[in-house]
Amino acid sequence: MRVAILPLALGTFAIGLTEFAVMGLLPQIATGLDVSVPAAGTLVTAYAIGVVVGAPLLTAVSLRLPRTRMLILFMAMFAVGNALAAAAPSFGLLVAVRFLTGLPHGAFFGVAALVAASLVPEERRARAVAAVFLGLTVANVLGVPAATALGSVVGWRAAFAVIVVVALTSVAGIALLVPRAGVGTPARLGAELAVFRQRSVLLVLAMIVLGCGGLFAFYSYIAPVITGLAGFGSDVVPVLLGVFGLGMTLGTVLGGRVADRVDPRRVMVVLLAAQAVLLAAAVLALHSRWLAPLVVFGVGLLGLALVPAVQSVVMDAARDAPVLASAAIHSAFNVANALGAALGGVALAAGLGLGAPSAVGALLAAMGAVLAVFSLRAGTRPAATVDA
Known part of the structure; x- marks a missing residue:
């Protein structure tokens, strides 16, 4: 079961990188796309709005899917969003992409926590949820400084490209390691x-x-x-x-x-x-x-x-x-x-x-x-x- 939780934690690690690494990359992004640093701060706001909107919306429209498929869908969307961010030719498009990338954030976290809890006995479910969230905290401690350093040396687009690789690795791990049995049946919206x-x-x-x-x-x-x-x-x-x-x-x-x-x-x-x-x-x-x-x-x-x-x-x-x-x-x-x-x-x-x-x-x-x-x-x- 610990092996099955690992790709879920890897997914939250990718999410943590995307949410927080951009704060350290704002000067490079501002210079590269010819905007001010305060204007570049819109990228943080756009992502946060995407999370607030996307968590209930994406979850609601995908309720009929088994939870494992929901996780694969949400993390695949996350990978696509970061790929588009790495290739965005203008600041306006990058803001729009940041909003879209934020949409699956909360939906993935919510379903991943439920799946992790379903994989262990009830008396250990809070620890299973904590294991999933460790990806986010490790991203803050190690991943964000590393991504910021990489972006400073190679360019901010490279940091987004690395996140794509991490997200796709999470998708593959979920598909291979998370059992389809015992992780919930399709839900009813009502x-x-x-x-x-x-x-x-x-x-x-x-x-x-x-x-x-x-x-x-x-x-x-x-x-x-x-x-x-x-x-x-x-x-x-x-x-x-x-x-x-x-x-x-x-x-x-x-x-x-x-x-x-x-x-x-x-x-x-x-x-x-x-x-x-x-x-x-x-x-x-x-x-x-x-x-x-x-x-x-x-x-x-x-x-x-x-x-x-x-x-x-x-x-x-x-x-x-x-x-x-x-x-x-x-x-x-x-x-x-x-x-x-x-x-x-x-x-x-x-x-x-x-x-x-x-x-x-x-x-x-x-x-x-x-x-x-x-x-x-x-x-x-x-x-x-x-x-x-």
Whole structure:
């Protein structure tokens, strides 16, 4: 089963490269396509919008396919999108391609998590989900710096070409290694949509938007904060980004293990409350060169430790119709990304100082913790069976 999960993790590794490596390649892309760096930042936004739109849309239109075929389709689309990006002759076309490439992102994550969970005994499913997400965290720690370095030396188009190879390798691995039996039958749209009438599912999605918005309020402005408050030079920023990635990786592993042993709803409450406290403390702690790296590591750890618990709660709530709800998790994460970055930027623009994004993050995480408490009190109720 570990072998079967490997190509799924490789797929999330490719997705992590595409989502985050472009941030390090913006100067090269801007120069190559004759636009400003701020204008090139549209590539990040276009991809995020694609994720939000594509997760429910692509999942809904492909529900009749077996889950293994869904995974192959989504990752093949991802490979094609990156190939088109590598060959895009103009900036406008590249923006359009980035939007299209983002469409299968959330759909792949959602279905891959369900498939991984179906391949192991129920008491190990959160760890299986965590193993899939490790591809994303490893991409942040190792893949993104490597892709950025390659793009700087050979050109940004080469980085996209490498992602195509990784995505196609994932497609081949899924086709060869992921068993077709035991990974779910074709779903019914009516039953999948009915899940969103459940209070427990809506609470978790709202909790992600607010609670994880706190993570992104902090992370979006990590470079100016650690240079302006902690006094590090710009050359230290990549190192601390690596520290953040290490925290994410460890958080993913630990979060999976804890969510298999403890009620994942309780895990959500504890993690978001701890994140709120840490981000509040960060307003002062980030002034210290000794404490700043610990804060960066801790925020990454707590943020990603939440993911296996969230996935487990949604699978419990959705029961026999979890596909669309699982994909919606990743739309919610990207809405959280946009919300956190926007509110952190508003606080900075208002002149509240470089500690403001952390304070905003603490408030959002605390609001997420409150919703997690409501989710805990709601308890786990079986999803209603609805005929399509």
